[in-house]
Every structure is written in C-alpha cells, then in structure tokens.
Amino acid sequence: MVQALEGIKVLDLSKYAPGPYCTMILGDLGADIIKVEELGSPTGRRAEQMKGAAKAPVFREFASPNSPFNPLDRNKRSIALNLKMAMGQRIFYQLVERADVVVEGFRPGVAKRLGIDYATLKEINKQIIYCAITGYGQDGPYRDLVGHDINYISQGGAVDIISQPGAPPPIPGNLIGDMAAGGMQGVIGILAALMARVKTGRGQFVDISMTDGVVSLLSLYLGGHFQYGTRQEDRISAGATPSNNFYKTKDGKFISIACAAEPWFYANLCKVLGYEEFIPYQTDAKKAQEIKAFFEQKFLTKTRDEWFNFLSQSDIPVGKAYNLDELASDPQLVHREMIVEIDHPVKGKIKQAGISIKLSETPGTIRRLGQALGENTEEILVEIGYSKEEIQKLRKEGIVDTESPPRLDERGNEGIRN
DSSP states (O other): OOOTTTTOEEEEOOOSSHHHHHHHHHHHTTOEEEEEEEOSOOOHHHHHHHTTOOOOOOOTTSOOTTSTTOGGGTTEEEEEEOTTSHHHHHHHHHHHHTOSEEEEOOOTTHHHHHTOSHHHHHHHOTTOEEEEEESSOSSSTTTTOOOOHHHHHHHTTHHHHHSOTTSOOOOOTTIIIIIIIIIIHHHHHHHHHHHHHHHHSOOOEEEEEHHHHHHHHTHHHHHHHHHHOOOHHHHHHHSSBTTEEEEEOTTSOEEEEEOSSOHHHHHHHHHHHTOGGGGGGTTOGGGHHHHHHHHHHHHTTSOHHHHHHHHTTTTOOEEEOOOGGGGGGOHHHHHTTOEEEEEETTTEEEEEEOOOOOOSSSOOOOOOOOOOTTTTHHHHHHHTTOOHHHHHHHHHTTSEEOSOOOOBOTTSOBOOOO
C-alpha cells in the first residue's frame, strides 16, 4: 500500500514534545523517521549547570521516552551519535545527503555551534528542508529566552481566552503551545516546503515559533477584538454561560452543553428540559444565575450517559466529559480507530492514540513502536555504506552506540533487551 509521504526521509534531532509530535505525524503518513539521539552524558556548560541538581522528575501522565508505550516514538528508528566529535558530525552529514527534512528543537545558535545548522546543511544538500521549532523564533528580542508551553501560551494570549474573569489562569497541560502551536505548525510548514520544492527544486528553512503559533490559533478571537474591542461582558458571554457549560449529573459525572452560538439550539434545550419560559433570556446577564441554578438541578436527575442519549436525539450540542479511561470504549472513537492496539513481541497489546488524518487513497499506518536508544544504529550505518568492522571501530571510539540498550518499560524502568 502506497503512503502519502513514502520515500521522504526525516532526520529528527528533537527531544521534547513539539518536535517528536511533528515527526510522529510525518511518520504516521509514511515518512522514514530517523531519530538522531545524543550519545553519552552532558558535557561542558550543561554539565556544570547540572552539578548538585535534582534528577529530572518523571511525569506519570506521559509515556516514557524510547518506550513502546510512547506514541511520539512510533514509526521511527534510532541512531545514537556523538555530534560533538568530528566523525559523528561526518556521519550526520552523510545522513543529510540522503535526507529530505531535518527537524530540531534547539535554542537558536545551538545548531550552529554543533555545525548542523541550516546554512551548513544546505551546502551539503540544496534540497534539504530544515525545520526549527523554538519558543519565540529565530529572531527578535525574545529569541534567546528559555521557556516551556505555559510561557508561550501566556505570551501568545491564549491564557486570557481560557481564563474565567477574576479567577487564576488555568494550566491546560501542554496541548496548546507544544502540540498545536509547535508540532502541528511544524508539520504544516514542512509539508508546504515539500510542495514548494516540487516547483523550485530547492529546500528552505522553516522557522516555527510556538508563541507565533499560539497567536495564530487566536485568529478568530483577535479578529473580533480588533474590530470591536474587548469588554468584560463580552468575556463572560463568550465563556461559561448557562447555555455553554458543564453540568454535574446523577452519577457524579459531567455533561457538556454548547448552545450559546445558535438561539435555536438553546430553545431546543429549554423545551426538552421543561423551561420554555427561559427561551427569551439567553443573553440576559441578570437572569443567568437563575437559569443556571435551574439547569444544575435538572441535570442531577439523570446520569451522564442518559442525558447524552436523550439530548443528542433532540438536536442539541451535547458531549460526555470523559476521563482517559473511558476513551477506548467510546463507539465513535472506536469506529474512527482513534484508540488502537498494536502487537508488541514482549508487552503484548499496546494501546495508543490512532491516526487523526484520514486519507482515502494513502492512509497512514503504525508500522513500528518506539525503539530503544540507538537500537537501529547499525542498520542505519549499513544503509549509508559502513561495514560491520567500521561500525565496531566507531563504537569503540565512542562515536556511535550499536549495542541494543535495555528498553524502558511503561514505568520508565529498564526492561527487555532486543
């Protein structure tokens, strides 16, 4: 079966969520992703910074790196390479000669110090597409600042949109900045550059700023703000209202109602709940608390799923507020194959999020699960012309690692060796 990005080779230098999520999507669509991973422990300035520091925490909500449970590592091969050594750099250049795309998430200037920046690589391969995903972009007064998702959604204005007036800003995980504004914007930029290369025959630099991406996600909100300005009452009406809210149900779960945008949906809701007298007051702020109180009491009379089954048949925007345990049994997600099981030779069935981009003629596939650090080093070096004797010499010199390291289990502990 032909895949959309079959034949496209991507070198992935990224470590944290935005880059790996970007290359996961490219890999799902058929690209050959080679993770170029760091060999050895940190040296120089970073080692000095780490002296006496606590070990990095393990966040249980995230799958372990280089684990078959980590979807961001699927459809990728791993080469462990020391880019600080001249020979390691030379091997990377040989990979670049055969590659279409490079993805990295270094702070601006780091790639240049390593000799793997776009200016260097385009001299090796004029058609290379080089995507750099950073917090603030490659230029401007903030370009050298450190940061993470919560900083970018703050600077980009998203926190203002998702906050309730007078309440502390929420922390919505790293979905907006890392995944949407970073990883997905990176995918779009790379695909656009690949299309442009068909026309021009040349590669280009793709500069992805997560803060820029956040601002782009706010396009609709900013359009209204620039046209009308923002008032406190607009913030209230655009956020939680009786017709756009979560309601607790009889079983202690929650149902979501979204009838704020269309008056006819709100009218339907009032009718089926038995509160037709509230229909004229959808936008009346003075009646909001009264209406919400009535709705709260009404929704406590049935379970979440009973309300969903009832309201979804009445032309009312409604959704069940799922926890993560419930996703795998939702009939819509099952039908769309958004929770999938992949066979693993040791772990058995591994569940992961499925492929969200549905292509009718060239569908994406999950062809391999996460690989241990350096697991494919020898295989990749053989592909670019190295003999087994040469590979052994490289390993002894600390330039590559070709042994199969222990794979991390779902708890991040050392597990099997392949």
